[in-house]
Each structure stands twice: as C-alpha cells, then as structure tokens.
Amino acid sequence: MEAALEFLTKFLTQFQSPTLAFLLGGIVIAALGSRLEIPEAVYKFIVFMLLMRVGLDGGMSIREANLADMLLPALFAMLIGCGIVLLGRYTLALLPSVRTEDGIATAGLFGAVSGSTLAAAIVVMESEGIEYEHWAPALYPFMDIPALVLAIVLASMYLKRKDGSVEKVRVWPIVKESLQGSALSALLLGIALGLLTRPEAIFEGFYDPLFRGLLSVLMLVMGMEAYARLAELRRVAHWYAVYAALAPLVHGLIAFALGYVAHVLVGFSPGGIVLLAVLAGSSSDISGPPTLRAGIPTANPSAYVGASTSIGTPVAIAIGLPLYIWLAQTLIVG
Amino acid sequence: MEAALEFLTKFLTQFQSPTLAFLLGGIVIAALGSRLEIPEAVYKFIVFMLLMRVGLDGGMSIREANLADMLLPALFAMLIGCGIVLLGRYTLALLPSVRTEDGIATAGLFGAVSGSTLAAAIVVMESEGIEYEHWAPALYPFMDIPALVLAIVLASMYLKRKDGSVEKVRVWPIVKESLQGSALSALLLGIALGLLTRPEAIFEGFYDPLFRGLLSVLMLVMGMEAYARLAELRRVAHWYAVYAALAPLVHGLIAFALGYVAHVLVGFSPGGIVLLAVLAGSSSDISGPPTLRAGIPTANPSAYVGASTSIGTPVAIAIGLPLYIWLAQTLIVG
Amino acid sequence: MEAALEFLTKFLTQFQSPTLAFLLGGIVIAALGSRLEIPEAVYKFIVFMLLMRVGLDGGMSIREANLADMLLPALFAMLIGCGIVLLGRYTLALLPSVRTEDGIATAGLFGAVSGSTLAAAIVVMESEGIEYEHWAPALYPFMDIPALVLAIVLASMYLKRKDGSVEKVRVWPIVKESLQGSALSALLLGIALGLLTRPEAIFEGFYDPLFRGLLSVLMLVMGMEAYARLAELRRVAHWYAVYAALAPLVHGLIAFALGYVAHVLVGFSPGGIVLLAVLAGSSSDISGPPTLRAGIPTANPSAYVGASTSIGTPVAIAIGLPLYIWLAQTLIVG
Amino acid sequence: MTRQATKLVIITEQLLLRDIARIVESSGATGYTVTPANGKGSRNLRSSGQPTASGAFANVKVEVITASEALARRIADEIAGKYFDNFSGIAYLDQVDVLHAKHL
Amino acid sequence: MTRQATKLVIITEQLLLRDIARIVESSGATGYTVTPANGKGSRNLRSSGQPTASGAFANVKVEVITASEALARRIADEIAGKYFDNFSGIAYLDQVDVLHAKHL
Amino acid sequence: MTRQATKLVIITEQLLLRDIARIVESSGATGYTVTPANGKGSRNLRSSGQPTASGAFANVKVEVITASEALARRIADEIAGKYFDNFSGIAYLDQVDVLHAKHL
Numbered sequence A, B, C: 001m002e003a004a005l006e007f008l009t010k011f012l013t014q015f016q017s018p019t020l021a022f023l024l025g026g027i028v029i030a031a032l033g034s035r036l037e038i039p040e041a042v043y044k045f046i047v048f049m050l051l052m053r054v055g056l057d058g059g060m061s062i063r064e065a066n067l068a069d070m071l072l073p074a075l076f077a078m079l080i081g082c083g084i085v086l087l088g089r090y091t092l093a094l095l096p097s098v099r100t101e102d103g104i105a106t107a108g109l110f111g112a113v114s115g116s117t118l119a120a121a122i123v124v125m126e127s128e129g130i131e132y133e134h135w136a137p138a139l140y141p142f143m144d145i146p147a148l149v150l151a152i153v154l155a156s157m158y159l160k161r162k163d164g165s166v167e168k169v170r171v172w173p174i175v176k177e178s179l180q181g182s183a184l185s186a187l188l189l190g191i192a193l194g195l196l197t198r199p200e201a202i203f204e205g206f207y208d209p210l211f212r213g214l215l216s217v218l219m220l221v222m223g224m225e226a227y228a229r230l231a232e233l234r235r236v237a238h239w240y241a242v243y244a245a246l247a248p249l250v251h252g253l254i255a256f257a258l259g260y261v262a263h264v265l266v267g268f269s270p271g272g273i274v275l276l277a278v279l280a281g282s283s284s285d286i287s288g289p290p291t292l293r294a295g296i297p298t299a300n301p302s303a304y305v306g307a308s309t310s311i312g313t314p315v316a317i318a319i320g321l322p323l324y325i326w327l328a329q330t331l332i333v334g
Numbered sequence D, E, F: 001m002t003r004q005a006t007k008l009v010i011i012t013e014q015l016l017l018r019d020i021a022r023i024v025e026s027s028g029a030t031g032y033t034v035t036p037a038n039g040k041g042s043r044n045l046r047s048s049g050q051p052t053a054s055g056a057f058a059n060v061k062v063e064v065i066t067a068s069e070a071l072a073r074r075i076a077d078e079i080a081g082k083y084f085d086n087f088s089g090i091a092y093l094d095q096v097d098v099l100h101a102k103h104l
C-alpha cells in the first residue's frame, strides 16, 4: 500500500520532469493545432548529438570495464530482443483482426530500441543520481538488430509458406542495413571514438552539457509526432492500441527480471537493470521503421509506426521508466 | 543638457553591444552583397529557443508572482495594442497616398509584438543589471492578439462599407490563428511548462546560457533582412517610411507613460516599464505578417512588412530600447 | 633519431585528439556505407559559428596589437598565396597528363585557405597550450584572395594565348566575389565586430565554448566528404593524388620557413608560425571551389575538388599540423 | 494501363498551401503532390515576413492529376477566383499519360 | 538541336530513392533528376517514421528523359511492378522537346 | 482564359542560378519558378565543393513559361551557349495551357 503510494508519487513527480513535460507539451500543442515546427534538419542533428553523447560515454567506460561483466547482459539483451518478437508473433499476430505480417512487423518494432527513449532514461537517472554501468547503452544493438532480423525472417517464412516459395531469407543484408542506419551509426561511431580516442574534453565541454537541453527539444517533437500519428492508428484494428499500451510494460518487466538475474550472478547494477528494462520497453522510432518497410514490404506501416509512436513511446517514457526506477529502488536497493 | 549628453553616450555605447552590433553588421554585409546565409532551419530553431527561454522564465516567475500585480499591466497591454491600431487607422490610413487597408494592416503590424525585439531587450537589460518582473514577457499576447484582431476587424468594416456588404467579422478564428502561430505557441508553451512543471535544470543548463549567443545570430538575420526589404519599401508611398521611423518611438513612449501609471498604482518596476515600452514599440516580424495576409488579403504586404522589417525593427532596437532604459533610469530610479 | 621518435609519438597521439579522430571516423563510416547525415543547414551554420568565433577573437586582439607587427606576416601571407600558385603552375600544370587549366585551378585551390583546417589548428593549439598571436587568423584573406586571383589570371592568360584573344582579365570582380563568399564574409564580419564593438560577453559565453564541439562535428562531415570524393579523384590523372599528398606539406614548410624569418625579424611567435604554415598547407573547401568554377569554367572540378577534399585536407590536418607543432617546439622553443 | 489525364499545376505562395490542399481534397481529385519552389512573377509580394536572407522556399508548386480535364479546370478556377487577386499565383494544364496509379 | 523525347515522372516514397536510382541507372537512361516532394494519394502510408511534425519531404519526384518512349515505359513498369503494390507511387509520361543535352 | 504557352525547363547547377535568373529577367519573360533538384547526367561534376554527405540539393530546376515559343528557345540557347559546355545542364520545352496568370 505504502509502496504503491510511493510509486504514485514518483509517477506524478515524473510528469514535472522536463523530459516528460516536454513530451506532454508536444502532444497538447499538436492537439490544439499549433503550427510550431522543429525543422527536420534540427531534429536530425539533435538525434545525432544525443546518440553521439551516449556512444562516447559508453565507449569511454568500456575502456575501464571488465569485458566479462558485459557478456551476460549482452546475451540477455539478445534474448530479450528475440523474445519480444516471438511473443508478439504468437499473440498479436495471431489475432483474427490482425494481418499476420502486420503483427510481426509491430512486434519487430517493439523488440527494436528507441534512441530517444534511451536518452530520456539516462537524463532522468542522472538527474536522480542513480548509478549505472555507463557501457549499458552499448547493449542497444544487441537487442535491436536481432529483433529486427527475427521479425523480417519470421514474416518472410510466413509469406513464403503462404506462397509455397522456398527461397531462403538472407540475414546479413538486414544486419548491415541496420548497422548503416543513422541512429546505430552515430551510436557505434561514438562508442568507437570513446573507446579508441581521447574525446574527454569535447564530451565534457560540448556533448554532455547540451544533452539534457537537446533532449527536451526532441521530446517536444516526439510529443507532436505522437499526436499526429493517432489518426493513422485509428484506421487500423484496435488490437494495435491495446498491444502498444501493454507491450512496453510487459517487455520492460521481463527485461527487469532478467536484469535481476544478472544482478545476482554478475553484479549488474540496479541502474543497469533499469536501462535494460528501458531498452526492452522502448520501441524504435528512427531506424526501425525503414528497415521494416524494406524487409516486410507488405506490412502496413500505419499499424506498426502508429502503434509505436502514438502509444508505445509515451507509455514507455511516462509509465515504464518511473516504474522500473521505483522497482529498482524498492526491490533491490531498498 | 547633461541628461541629453548622458542619453547620447548611452545611445552610442549601445551600438557596441553585441545585440545592436550584429543587427548593424547584418545590414552592412547585406548591403555589401555578401552571400552569407543563416539557413532557414537554423533561423526557425533560434526563434523557438529564444521564445521558449523567455516563456519558461515567465512561467517560473508567474508561480511566485502575485496575480493581482499582473492585472493592470495586462489591461494596459491590451489598451496599448488597440490604441496603436486606432492611432494608425486615423493617421497613416487616412493619408491620401496610402490605401486605407494598407494603412490599417501596417498599424496592425506595429500594434503586434516582435519576439526578437523582446529577446533583445531582455538581453540588454540583463547585461546592464536592470531588474524587471520576469512575468512581464507574458504581456506579449495581451498586446499582440488584440492589435491583430482589431486591425482585421477595422479593415473588414472598411471594406464592407465600401462594398455595401453586411456580413459580420468573426473574431475567434483570428484569435485562434494567432495563438496557433509558431511564435506565440512557443512562448505560451514555455509559460505553461514554466508554470506547471520543474524546468529549472534545463532552463539554467541550456535555454538560458544559449540565449544571448543565439540572439546575436538572430540579430544578424534581422539586419540582413532589413536591408533586403528596403527595395520593397521603396516601391510604396514614402509615408510608410515616415510612419515606420516615428511610430515605434511614439508607441513606446505612450506605453512608457502607461507603465509609469502602473508603477505609481501597483508598483510595476522601472524594468517592467521598459519592457512594456519595448513590446509596444516593436512590430511583429514572424507571426503578424501571415495573420494579416490571411485576414486582410487585399492589403499590400510590401507596405507593411517592408515598413516593419526595414525601418520599424531597427529603430525599435537601436533608438527605442536605449531611450526607454535611459528614461527609466533618469526619471524613475534616478 | 630521438627527435624523429618524438615526432612519431606526437603524431600518433594526435590521432586520438578529437579533431583528427572525428575526421578519421567520418572517413571510416562513409567507407562502411553509413547513412548518417549531418544536414546541410547544420553544416552551414557550424561553418558560420567557427569562422565567426575565429574572426571575433582576431578582431578583439587586433585592438591591442601593434599594427606594425602584422605587416610582415601579412606580406608573407600574400607571397605564400601567390608562390603556391606559381609553384603549381610550373610543376603540376606542366605534366603531360594534366590539362593546364585543371592544374592551375588545383594550384589555386591549394593556395587558398580552408576555414575548417584553420579552426582545427586553433583547437589543437589551444588544447596543447601553445601561444600564438590571436590576430594571425586575420592573415587568411591575405593568402586566400591573391591565390585565387592569381590562379584565375594565369588560367585566363593561358587560355587566351591558346585562343589568340587579347581581352584583359579584370581582377576586382574576382576579389569582390571572394570577399562576398560566405566563409570570408563571416570571418571578416567577425573581425570587424571584434575590432569595433564589445562582443566579449557573447564570445566567452557562446562562440568560444561551442567552438571545439562544433569543430568535431565539422571534422566528421569533412571525413565523410573526403571518402565520397575519392571516387571522383580516381577518374582523373594520378598526378593529382600525388600533388594533393605532397603539396600541403611542401607549402606548409615553405610558410614555416618564412614565418621563421618573421620570428627573427619582428618576433612573430612560434605559434604564429604554426598558424601561417597551417594556412599555407590547407586547401580551400568552402569558398574556393565556386570561385574557381566561375573564374576558370573550363577546368574540371573533379580534379581540384577531389584532390583537395579527399587527400589535401586530411593530409594537412593529420600530418601537417602535428609536424609544424613539433618543428616549432623542437627548432624554436626547445 | 496507359490513360490520358490532365495535370493541373498551381504555383503560389506557401502560405496558401493548407487552404489549397483543402480545396483539392474536397474536389474529388484522387491526390496531389507538392514541391517547394521560389519564383518571380508580376508582383513580388513576399508572403510571410519569413526571412528572404535564409534561402527559404516561399512558394509551392502543387500538381493535381485528374482523369477529367473539366475537374482540373474547376479546381483551378476555384483557387484562382479565391486567391489570385491578392496572392501571387499561376495555374496551367498539361496533358500526360498515366502509366501506373492506384486510382484515377 | 530539337529532339522529341519522353519524360517519365515517378512520384514515390523517399525511402525507395536509392533503389529507383539503381534501376534507372542500369536501364540505359542517360540521366535523371530528383526533386523533394510531399503528397497525398490513395493510401497515406508514411514511409519512415520520420517526423511529420518537422515539415520533412517524405516523397521524391524522379524525372527521367529518354529518347525512346519504350525505354521510359520499361523503367516505369519495372519500378511499379516491384514497389507500387506496397509503397505509395504514381508514374506518368509527358512528351517534351529537348533543346540542349549532352547525350540523349 | 486558356492560353497555349511554352514551358521551358532548365536543369543545371545551383551555382549558376543568379546568372540564369539575370538572363531570364532581361529576356522579357514574365516570370520564372525555381525548385531544388539533384541529378545525375553525362558528367558528374559537383559544382561547389558543398558536402555531398549532407543531402544538399546541388542542382536547380528553372521553369519559364512564355507565350512565344521563340522566346523560350532564345533563352535556352543563350544559357546553353554560355554555360553547358562547362557546367551540367539540360534544357527542354513542353507545351502547356495557361489558365490563370497575371501577365503572359
């Protein structure tokens, strides 16, 4: 009871944090018909700045990290990415009003990772003083790529079975396509530069100090976007909305549980567990959609993009993130 | 005599302040044919950043402000906005070489408010250490919207009388159109976020530290723009140039006088008076023109945009601003 | 021997500096096919920010500088700019597989100056604590413009002799065209504002703190660009690649020697010598190419832009810069 | 499939885009395409006070492909009648052969 | 020189640009031109999850001028066959007179 | 009003825009429209050293509608003669029916 109250308080305070406040602000002004626009060039640059910041930080801490500590979390990240897709394949995609390939694509997008949700989690955790392994964001591709690949493979298998075709799906082009996307490129470049070079001065003098502020602008865009996509979502089966509301939390909690296992086995920190849960609970907004459009062309993007952008991301940030933090503080630290 | 000298000194020093220096620099390089360009995406983002900064600051201080203190200034802001339009309607718009609807539109634009001039005033005041009510920028819409609405209503009445039509002008769509514009949206969103949430960290770590520097870039754009529009202004009656040179100062001084009344009655600060005068003396550069194009389609934008951008804004910043500061320091503080 | 080892160490450490690391990072991700993109609007704005920062700094220090100290370096800068072009005219441009006008244009581009290489040098020198005359960047136009003008004049003379025409080349339009370009405009505006106004506050609060970080982004773009142009370079004679690899160092060393003369005669600082060598070793990437396209329309831009962007700039930054710093520390300071 | 169709092109101020899109959508046309444009015509009104110094595209080019020329003309007339007295604008028709389209 | 030629216009999702460019380049056409576009058609799929709130151009208009109409049709058929079932897209032909071109 | 007219289209390097605009303006044409473009043609010169990695539009498409075809040809010939030997560029004509225009 008291715990629930505590969560509620944390949850409501969260709404006053800049991260969530700008997200909601974006939804509200879009709903009111505002013509405010953050230009595409600025939006793209902000995404670059955030992922470069996260990557540099990750790379610099991998330098000092014990590589063995990263193995189990990385393995779990892969398992989670694949698990989410399989879960969606055998729940959402089997519903009668849902076209199978649309359901698989949606599961793929929710298995993949959102850079902006990750950035939001880092900002909130740092402002609350929660410690975490700074290499944890490097788990991103371990979850993201397997999820997208598996979704595309499952969809192809399904469609081929329907057609009676026997061609094999080639995995490497999908992996390459993912790695070359702008989000993963920036993150991995940041990791490489952080690991191999000495970017401390510009990290501390440029990328890090601008991080929170730029995130607030990005959250505004995500909010406006969430509202703009609602119309698209309304045109597809209601099940997508239900899935989009529940899946982030289910995925996050599964990841939380696995993270806890890593905590017990290899001392993965509570903050690291929260980040793992956030990665799992997030759904890709930048690089996932084009990869899926190319990989599962017959799937309807209004279903998966609408579900992810309009409901999935707001739920992941507004409910998931405070939930995992509260759980970590209550169950582990407390 | 001494006072005049003092003003002259202040006035000339002002030309060395980055705000004015970049404005003049912009005029000069445009006149010299420079191909320097601040991309549109950057320009739009800077405007967003400045208005968000001003709005957040306003919202945070409204939290602690006594709402009663704001009533009289807000009422005066509305009166000033409407008064400026009426003044223009019965002076400029009646001149024989000025088409009535062009004159009314011009008066509307000068009654409306410029976000960049407001930002310039805040930077100058803060760098000179002049205190002001931080909620004062929230007076912006109280002056801006009534001025635009009244100008459109007056023009419609005039045009309908000419046509013999009896249709009524609908006010709400104009108000809504104004509020949805990018400038007011950003300002009001900032105020709401400042008032309802806890943006202190990003205000102090991002929006505020970038404020002055971004303003210098915006001033450069405004200077280049002022020069670019001179050609347009030359094609319309000379009265627009005369109006554009005098109106900012006349409007500013009227507002200064009303601000002084608020000073006596409810203790409105000298800095607040200066800001009220700046709002009045400024002419809209972002949201006013499209609202007027839509609302008074037959008016010639070369007249009103040319007058405002080429002469009105430079006069408001270069002469009006130091004048009001000097007046405040001489008459009130001194 | 020991000295060479020392240089090698300096050279290898250099690869870990953010400046060079981001340049190489850009080359690598472009080679890997990344779709990461720094939008054009952002790229243009960064160039503006860097040159404005360099210009403001230069202008503020000219205020306190002894003008006489600047005369000799300025004269040397002009001589170097012209000397580089003449050198190219009578080596590269005479090679049998090189079209004469292509060779002259290439020499012109290498005689001209790169704002981004200059910015990179300043960042590296400041982070290594090397003192220099802060007005030294003002030498930029003294080298850049004569080089471009001379190249265009030589090419015209050559082409006219071939045609038997006797029209005279007009120099002033070329100078004006150069001065009006976006890079020189920004630099000169910065110098003027630094000299005539009081921009200290925004210099220290905005332009300077963002300098290093923005440079890292620009280096990334330059790296991606270097890779993208390699294909173009491959289509032209191999001599361009040879020239592009050697010329930056030859030019830099010549300038170093002249700078040393100025050191002895008027006390030009070791840091100033390094900057002079960097200016000479750099090849223009922003304003030079369009000036040359307009001035020597028959020259093939794939030759000169390819040579400069793909090889010249990376060599100038990765090898030239640490070489000059090492020379200055070994020969002069040491 | 090859189908003769009429392409209506309207070049006008960016400011009017929302209104023009509404007119086209309610006209029964099956779609439209918008590209950014800049231009110079008889008058040189600037629509918005948007900086000219920042290289913005102040005009738009709207293309509407219709199976019936009459529909294209109706759309053009409605837009021109409503706006072209006070706003920059030009409208013209071109004959094209549509090869692939979902509807028309 | 004045030479009758066929202009093929394809308006489709930005996402497909790389693939379409590859098809055009390997078709034997001598060149192509791409302009940014936005549009509304029979379905309104958004291609990329790219923010609609940031005024991005989500479509492209690709124009290919060919001396032979048959080549233009072949290119259109290949692109439409491969993509237009699942992606937004329209393709049409226009007859033009080429005045100056390096090849054609 | 429906008036047959000629549309001249010139696709060339952004770098030349100022010069081309000057030629068109002094030719007696009543206006022109510019759209950003990218393209690939016989040579692939890049005009400006402007980053290709930043998605910039390096070409422009200039459209000039003229009442007289002869004027359109004159403009095309002047531009092609002056620039197309050394710069990327293509010029073609299209016949259109102008429905609404302030002048023509």
Ligand SMILES: Nc1ncnc2c1ncn2[C@@H]1O[C@H](COP(=O)(O)O)[C@@H](O)[C@H]1O
Pocket (backbone or CB within 6 Å): D011, D012, D037, D038, D039, D040, D041, D042, D043, D044, D059, D087, D088, D089, D090, F029, F030, F031, F032, F033, F034, F063, F064, F065, F066, F101, F102, F103
């Ligand atoms: N003769 C023309 N050729 C091409 N475009 C034109 C022409 N006349 C006008 N336009 C375009 O139509 C817009 C409006 O023209 P106007 O209403 O005459 O100012 C201009 O900004 C141009 O983009």
Ligand SMILES: Nc1ncnc2c1ncn2[C@@H]1O[C@H](COP(=O)(O)O)[C@@H](O)[C@H]1O
Pocket (backbone or CB within 6 Å): D029, D030, D031, D032, D033, D034, D063, D064, D065, D066, D101, D102, D103, E011, E012, E037, E038, E039, E040, E041, E042, E043, E044, E059, E087, E088, E089, E090
């Ligand atoms: N009738 C039309 N007129 C002009 N453009 C169209 C039309 N129909 C479709 N388009 C363009 O083609 C794209 C794809 O159409 P669709 O495949 O029908 O969604 C749209 O986004 C528009 O840009």
Ligand SMILES: Nc1ncnc2c1ncn2[C@@H]1O[C@H](COP(=O)(O)O)[C@@H](O)[C@H]1O
Pocket (backbone or CB within 6 Å): E029, E030, E031, E032, E033, E034, E063, E064, E065, E066, E101, E102, E103, F011, F012, F037, F038, F039, F040, F041, F042, F043, F044, F059, F087, F088, F089, F090
């Ligand atoms: N066959 C073509 N179809 C469409 N556009 C072309 C064609 N050939 C050339 N272009 C355009 O014209 C520009 C210049 O062509 P070029 O001078 O051949 O390099 C190219 O960049 C393209 O934008």
Ligand code: NA
Pocket (backbone or CB within 6 Å): A109, A110, A111, A112, A113, A114, A251, A279, A280, A281, A282, A283, A284
């Ligand atoms: Na996920």
Ligand code: NA
Pocket (backbone or CB within 6 Å): B109, B110, B111, B112, B113, B114, B251, B279, B280, B281, B282, B283, B284
């Ligand atoms: Na005003």
Ligand code: NA
Pocket (backbone or CB within 6 Å): C109, C110, C111, C112, C113, C114, C251, C279, C280, C281, C282, C283, C284
């Ligand atoms: Na040089």
